[in-house]
Amino acid sequence: MEVRLYGAGCSRCEKIDALVKQILSRHGLRVDYQYLTDLKEIARAGIFATPALVVAGDMVVSGRVPSEKDLEDFLLKAIDKAEGEKIY
Incomplete structure (x- = not known):
């Protein structure tokens, strides 16, 4: 499962990166997580505002x-939806 954080390296992006890592670790989730900061990659993904967190597209x-708490809820629900099962 792909989880992507798109950001320009700003403090808001760094904060959400740290939170996502904590949440994934806390729940023992094994996903393909990447924090992408390349502006060309961000544009190619169609991202208009950062930080942007994308789970399974x-x-x-x-x-x-x-x-x-909201980020944890958003992330877990998106992973549940993508995997078709409850993980928490």
Whole structure:
């Protein structure tokens, strides 16, 4: 399962990167997670606002840093949807 964080390296992007790593670790989730900062890659993905978190091709967060609880809910629900099962 691919989880991608697109960001320009700003403090908001770094914060969400750290939160995503904590959430994935806390739940023991094994996913293909990448934090992508290359502007060409961001444009190629059709991202208009960063940070942008994409799970299995579906945008979960764009242009803001949600609370840790909201981010956890968004991330787990998106992974559930992509895998077709409840993981938490």
